[in-house]
Amino acid sequence: MSKERIGVYVCHCGSNIAGTVDVAEVSRWAGEALKDRGVVVSRDYKFMCSSLGQELIQKDIQEQGLTRVVVAACSPHLHEQTFRNACKEGGLNPYLCELVSIREQCSWIHPDKAVGTEKAKAIVSGGVEKVIWDEPLEPLRVPINPVTLVVGGGIAGIQAALEVANAGYPVIMVEREPSIGGHMAQFDKTFPTLDCAACILTPRMVEVGSHPNVKLFTYAEVTNVSGYVGNFQVTIKQKARSVDTDLCTGCGICQEKCPKKVIDPVFEAGLGYRKAVYTPFPQAVPKYPVIDRENCTYFLKGTCRACEKFCPTGAIDFTQEDEYFTVDVGQIILATGWDLFDARRIPQYGYGRLANVFTSLEFERLTNAAGPTGGKVVLRDGVTVPKSVAIIHCVGSRDKNYNPYCSAICCMQSLKFAHLVHERTGAEVYNFYIDMRTPAKGYEEFYQRVLEEGTHFIRGKVAEITDAARYPGEEGKLIVQAENTLVGKQMRVPVDMVILSAALEPRHDFKEVARLFGISCSEEGWLIERHPKLDPVATMTEGIYIAGCAQGPKDIPASVAQGAAAAARVVGKIQQKEITMEPIRASINQDKCSGCRICNNMCPFNAISFIEDRMVSEVNPALCQGCGTCVAACPAGAISGTVFSDQAILAQLDGLLLNNLKAIDLTPA
Amino acid sequence: MSDQFEPVIIGFTCNWCSYRAADMAGMGRIKYAPNIRLIRLMCSGRLDPTFVIKAFAGGADGVLVSGCHPGDCHYIEQNYKAMRRFYLLKKLLTQMGIEPGRLKLLWASAAEGQIFADEVTKFTEEVRALGPLHWNPTAALEAESAFHQPAEVAA
Numbered sequence: 001m002s003k004e005r006i007g008v009y010v011c012h013c014g015s016n017i018a019g020t021v022d023v024a025e026v027s028r029w030a031g032e033a034l035k036d037r038g039v040v041v042s043r044d045y046k047f048m049c050s051s052l053g054q055e056l057i058q059k060d061i062q063e064q065g066l067t068r069v070v071v072a073a074c075s076p077h078l079h080e081q082t083f084r085n086a087c088k089e090g091g092l093n094p095y096l097c098e099l100v101s102i103r104e105q106c107s108w109i110h111p112d113k114a115v116g117t118e119k120a121k122a123i124v125s126g127g128v129e130k131v132i133w134d135e136p137l138e139p140l141r142v143p144i145n146p147v148t149l150v151v152g153g154g155i156a157g158i159q160a161a162l163e164v165a166n167a168g169y170p171v172i173m174v175e176r177e178p179s180i181g182g183h184m185a186q187f188d189k190t191f192p193t194l195d196c197a198a199c200i201l202t203p204r205m206v207e208v209g210s211h212p213n214v215k216l217f218t219y220a221e222v223t224n225v226s227g228y229v230g231n232f233q234v235t236i237k238q239k240a241r242s243v244d245t246d247l248c249t250g251c252g253i254c255q256e257k258c259p260k261k262v263i264d265p266v267f268e269a270g271l272g273y274r275k276a277v278y279t280p281f282p283q284a285v286p287k288y289p290v291i292d293r294e295n296c297t298y299f300l301k302g303t304c305r306a307c308e309k310f311c312p313t314g315a316i317d318f319t320q321e322d323e324y325f326t327v328d329v330g331q332i333i334l335a336t337g338w339d340l341f342d343a344r345r346i347p348q349y350g351y352g353r354l355a356n357v358f359t360s361l362e363f364e365r366l367t368n369a370a371g372p373t374g375g376k377v378v379l380r381d382g383v384t385v386p387k388s389v390a391i392i393h394c395v396g397s398r399d400k401n402y403n404p405y406c407s408a409i410c411c412m413q414s415l416k417f418a419h420l421v422h423e424r425t426g427a428e429v430y431n432f433y434i435d436m437r438t439p440a441k442g443y444e445e446f447y448q449r450v451l452e453e454g455t456h457f458i459r460g461k462v463a464e465i466t467d468a469a470r471y472p473g474e475e476g477k478l479i480v481q482a483e484n485t486l487v488g489k490q491m492r493v494p495v496d497m498v499i500l501s502a503a504l505e506p507r508h509d510f511k512e513v514a515r516l517f518g519i520s521c522s523e524e525g526w527l528i529e530r531h532p533k534l535d536p537v538a539t540m541t542e543g544i545y546i547a548g549c550a551q552g553p554k555d556i557p558a559s560v561a562q563g564a565a566a567a568a569r570v571v572g573k574i575q576q577k578e579i580t581m582e583p584i585r586a587s588i589n590q591d592k593c594s595g596c597r598i599c600n601n602m603c604p605f606n607a608i609s610f611i612e613d614r615m616v617s618e619v620n621p622a623l624c625q626g627c628g629t630c631v632a633a634c635p636a637g638a639i640s641g642t643v644f645s646d647q648a649i650l651a652q653l654d655g656l657l658l659n660n661l662k663a664i665d666l667t668p669a
Numbered sequence: 670m671s672d673q674f675e676p677v678i679i680g681f682t683c684n685w686c687s688y689r690a691a692d693m694a695g696m697g698r699i700k701y702a703p704n705i706r707l708i709r710l711m712c713s714g715r716l717d718p719t720f721v722i723k724a725f726a727g728g729a730d731g732v733l734v735s736g737c738h739p740g741d742c743h744y745i746e747q748n749y750k751a752m753r754r755f756y757l758l759k760k761l762l763t764q765m766g767i768e769p770g771r772l773k774l775l776w777a778s779a780a781e782g783q784i785f786a787d788e789v790t791k792f793t794e795e796v797r798a799l800g801p802l803h804w805n806p807t808a809a810l811e812a813e814s815a816f817h818q819p820a821e822v823a824a
Contacts, residue, residue, distance in 0.1 A: 075692045076709070101707075104695025109786070110703040119703050126706065518743055520686065520779045528779060540685060540779070541743070584711060602714075604745035627744035628715030632754075644711055650723055656679060656706040657727045 004132055007041040007066040008034070008124060009057060010102070011048035011073035017107040022117040026072065026102075030124050037128055037660055040064060048073050049082050057083070058090030068134065069097040070127040072120065075104045078531075093136035095583070095643065100127035122656050129655030133648035139580040142622065144230035145330030146574045147172060151222055154182020155556055156548025157335035158204050159563030160570075164333075165213035167571045172327055173208065174236055175218045177266060179284035181205055182337055186267060186361060188368040188375065190556055191416040192446035198370070202283045209285035219290050223324065225516055226605075228625065229543025230330045230579040240320040242291035243277075247315035250287030254307035254316065255279070262295045269340075269361035272372030277307045277316075281370060291316075331543045331573060333566045334527060335559075336513055338549040341396035341403070341503035348464045349395065349500060355380040356478055357465060357498045360413055367420050377424045379497055386496035389421045390480045392462050393433040397503035397553075403524060408553040410501040411437045415447055417499055418455040429455045430493050432462050432482055440557065458493075460485045465498055504553040517544050526552045537566040542581070545569055584626030584643045590616050592638035599630035599639060676730035676796040678705045680789070681720065683713045685743035686778050687735035693782030701786035702793035705733065712736070714747025718754050718761070725767060725804050731796035733789065735775040748776075768799050 010027040012018035023044040031042030041060050045053050048071055060066050069092065071083045076099045084094035102120040110116040146169045150161045153175035161171045173180070184190075185205075187197035208214050217236055224235035243254075258275035267280035274280070276296040279289045297304035298318060308316040343351035343359050351357045356379050358366070369375035378385055391414045397407040411433065418429045436457070438444045451457070460482040469475045470492070477494035484491050506525030507513065514521045519539040520528045527546045530538040537545050545566040548559040573579065588599075588608075595615040599608050607623035608630060610616075619630075619639075631641040640646070654660050682688040688709050694701065710716060713736025724732050734755055736748040755774045763769050773792045777785045 075688075075695070077689065077692060101692075101695075104692045105707055106703075108695040108698050109701055111700060112703070115703045119706065122706050126708070515740060518745075520689075520741065522780045540689075602747075602750065604747065625744055627712035627747050628710065629712060629744070629747045629750050632715050632717035633750070641711075641715070644715060646717065646719075649708060649710070649717075649720060652708055653679060653720065653724055654727055656708065657677065657724070657729060659727050 004038040004067045005040045005065055006034075006038045006068040006070060006128055006131060007057065007060045007064065008039050008043070008128065009048050009053070009069070009071045009073075010042070010044040010120075010124070011053070011071065012044060012046045013073060013103055013107075014047065017073070017103050020107045020110060020113050020116045021102060021120045022113060023120075025117055026120045026124060029121050030128070033661055034125060034128050038068070038132065039128060041066065049079050054082070054086035054089070057086050061087065061090035061092050066092065067096065068131040070124065070131050071097065071099045072102045072124045072127065073099060075101045095137040096131065096134050098127045098131040098134065100124060122658055125658055125660060126652040126655035129660050130648045130652035133645060133651050135642060135645075137583040137642055140583050140585070140621065141578045141580055142230050144574060144577060144579045145232075145328055146170060147327070147329045148570050148574075149174065149222075149232070149234055149327070149329040149332045150335060151332065152182070152335035152337055152548070152550070153177075153180025153208070153216075153218070154335060154337045154548060154559070155184045155201065155204070156337070156550075156559040156563040157182070157333070158208050159560045160333045160335060160547050160567040161208055161214055162204065162211070163564050163567030164570055165211045167567075169213065169571065169574055171211075171214045172329060173214060173216050174220050174222055175216070176221055177280060178219045178241075178278070178290040179280045179286070180208060180216070180218060181281070181285070183361075184556060185281060185283075186269065186368070187364050188371070189416060189420065191412040192442040194416070194419070198283065205283070205285040216286065218286060222516060225332070225518070229581070232329045232332060232543065233326055234329055234332070235324055235326050238323040238325070239290075240293070240322050241288065242293065242316065242318055242320050243288050244315045244317045244320075245286070245288045247313045248288045249313055249315075250279075250289075251312065252279075252289075253310050253312065255289060257306045257310040259304065259306060260295060260297050262292065268372060269359065269365050271362045271365045291318075331545065331570045332517065333545045333547055333563075333570060334513070334517060334519075334550055335546070335548040335563060335566075336507050336550040338504040338553065339507050341505050343395055343500045343502050345402060346395065349392070349462070349498075350465045350467075350478075351500060354465065354467055354478060354498075356386075356496060357500060360410070360417070360499060360501045363417055363499045367424070375424075377421060384496070385425050386421075386427050387425075388428040388430070388495040389425075389497045389499065390430045390432060390478070390493060390495040391417050391499045391501060392465075392480075393431065393501050394461070395500040395502045396505075398434060403503050403505065405524060405553070406437065407504045408437075409504065409555045412443055412446070412555065414499075414501045415450045417501075418450050419453060422453050422455065427496070430480070430495065431455055431457050432480065433457065433459060434461055440555070458482060458484050458491070504549060507550070517541065519544055519546075526550070537562055537569060542579075543573075582626065582643075584641070585621045585624045586619050586626065586628065586631050586639050586641045587621070588617055588619055589638045589640065590614070590618075592636050593617055594636050594638070596635065598633055598635065602630045602633050674797055674801060676704050676793060676801070677728060678731040678733060678789075678793060678796060679724040679729045680705045680707045680733040680735060681710055681713070681716050682707050683715075683736045683743070683748070684709055684711045686737035686741065687713070687775065687785065689779035690735075690777035690781045690785035693779060694786040695782075697782050699782055699786040702790045704793045704796075705789050712742070712744050712747045713751035714742075714744060716751050716754060718758050721758055721772065725762075725771070725802060730799070730802045731771045731773070731792060733773050733775060733792060735777055735785070738776040738778055741778060767802065767804060770795055770799060771802065
């Protein structure tokens with residue numbers, strides 16, 4: 001029999017638990033049936049997590065001399081910390097408190113109150129048995145490395161990097177492309193204020209490039225991450241630039257002289273050309289170009305070297321190789337951004353087949369004063385100004401065949417396009433939308449403005465875009481076939497140009513990113529935040545934060561806000577100077593260890609080493625992450641894990657099966 | 670409730686993926702079979718095969734072992750160890766006279782609440798079809814000692 005004095009607290013969570021679990025009965029039952037197991041107090045309360053609920057626990061600890069606490073409420077992932085802190089305030093070691101979930105795993109999933117109540121009893125019983133075996137622990141404290149890694153140099157990453165750097169801490173930024181700037185650098189105007197994207201972005205880029213606290217790696221990728229919060233080791237692959245950045249002045253002569261023109265699928269969205277030696281755009285940060293070895297004539301055929309010949313500083317270096325180096329960082333912010341939905345996946349919209357169907361990114365480049373047409377809105381032939389333009393919303397989003405989610409920015413982006421077409425061509429504009437979504441500050445006003453400009457809004461999903469004329473007046477045009485659902489009529493709208501507001505999709509390599517950094521992503525591939533409302537920039541992995549579209553589709557203001565939020569979290573942690581970690585660790589009983597070394601190879605973190613002179617293995621608690629695989633593997637039972645010890649798990653098992661009530665001893669005599 | 674057999678199922682879930690999948694199912698108010706009772710481990714690699722045997726011995730009719738998808742393990746690769754133990758256990762259970770269908774391995778990511786719920790319901794039905802386990806290891810041990818092996822085999 002247990003000598004502990006256990007308090008059991010059953011939460012109503014308003015009606016969230018009390019609706020389908022008879023909480024009063026569970027608490028009464030625990031007080032009576034588990035009396036022999038050491039339960040001395042059992043209460044139910046409306047909201048255990050409220051300050052009054054927490055005070056209840058603290059009062060009982062002090063007045064009833066509780067030595068263990070079990071709270072039956074929501075998932076430990078939500079409130080474990082809350083109740084541990086409550087116990088700590090009450091004078092009990094926080095690790096002597098168990099939170100068992102009777103909400104996510106009981107009341108919310110079972111509509112039957114009798115069934116729910118019985119299951120809740122079993123869950124409470126399991127918690128009571130486990131808590132008996134819990135040990136008082138102290139959180140581990142490790143120093144935190146103040147260097148922060150920012151992955152992705154779009155606006156979210158830039159904001160995050162600048163916030164951390166301006167707070168006085170070192171930042172390492174890694175960007176895959178030759179320049180930072182991200183998608184925002186491709187735009188001409190930004191909604192709803194129509195300020196020029198470059199005008200607001202490039203100063204920020206320059207600031208990152210020249211900030212004394214920022215070390216910038218472009219044309220580089222993270223290839224490996226090891227360690228843990230406060231002490232990550234990150235391997236960065238610097239792809240060969242073929243340009244010596246110490247010598248290069250960024251004069252641009254090499255780009256002028258390079259004879260090889262290549263379609264630029266990234267920055268120009270396939271609409272324009274760049275050279276084989278290039279910076280994606282004139283304001284690129286850093287200013288140093290890269291040689292695209294897949295297209296460079298020298299790398300393909302062994303001759304040319306025009307850039308080398310003309311470079312006034314001799315900065316071209318064809319012999320450069322990919323370099324790998326490892327940096328130590330304390331925390332990581334992921335701002336890896338998004339990819340554009342491939343509109344070819346919807347064949348009836350004709351993208352890739354019909355010349356004058358454009359994607360949203362292509363149109364962004366068309367309107368950009370620095371783009372391939374110098375900002376002129378023209379058809380694919382490069383000269384004809386369209387007289388009528390159709391803009392299709394929700395291409396590849398809000399469509400169960402492609403992506404079920406709303407891409408969040410397309411409505412506003414399409415309104416911006418409508419305005420720009422009006423402004424630059426005076427053409428008739430038809431916006432085909434499913435629903436108009438303009439929820440942020442100034443967005444609805446912008447919608448009203450575009451309405452007043454005379455854009456036609458047709459509520460209906462486009463069925464087909466075709467060049468097959470059926471009626472007079474349709475010849476040589478693109479015909480947009482749709483149902484106007486407000487009128488209930490099919491309509492065919494002949495236009496010169498179609499713009500597809502394509503969906504924002506997770507980066508194509510989201511799986512690798514998630515695996516590399518040890519975080520999870522949603523079914524679609526967006527990186528998952530710790531809590532959708534209360535913790536939108538942290539992840540389940542301590543020390544790794546997310547910002548911008550990597551977390552989900554969002555516009556520029558939201559990306560900037562997230563970047564700043566992630567930076568605030570990082571700076572807050574750095575200022576604590578050390579990080580407290582869960583003391584979930586394995587340790588080896590040296591007297592029991594036979595030195596078989598089975599555990600040595602089990603550990604993915606190399607935390608277990610073999611001590612030759614004593615012929616036993618030892619766990620390095622700084623490296624141990626507490627997975628417990630070695631505990632399960634040790635044939636001698638010499639390894640024990642804190643918080644989840646064999647005894648605690650087996651006791652919980654007995655409790656869940658209600659064997660604790662029967663007093664059966666299953667251990668062999 | 671009707672008279673149908675309600676199996677008791679113990680689910681071992683990892684802290685990072687499958688326990689969160691269960692949380693996700695709850696948050697989505699996805700209804701599924703109430704027969705499962707979960708034990709949270711830090712990692713499916715923490716699963717000592719003894720836990721499974723103890724669960725059956727203690728009265729469970731089915732045991733679910735659930736972890737992150739291969740390659741997604743929070744501890745890099747420890748779910749592979751759970752997988753190996755799972756196949757070992759399957760063999761062992763057969764030898765002990767327990768239908769291997771009473772043990773299930775499920776990979777569920779933190780986003781897969783629906784999958785977790787569906788699989789738990791499916792597994793509950795499978796175990797229900799197998800009937801109660803009534804496995805008493807003490808009786809089994811007695812039966813074993815009562816069975817006298819011929820001396821030449823024992824040697």
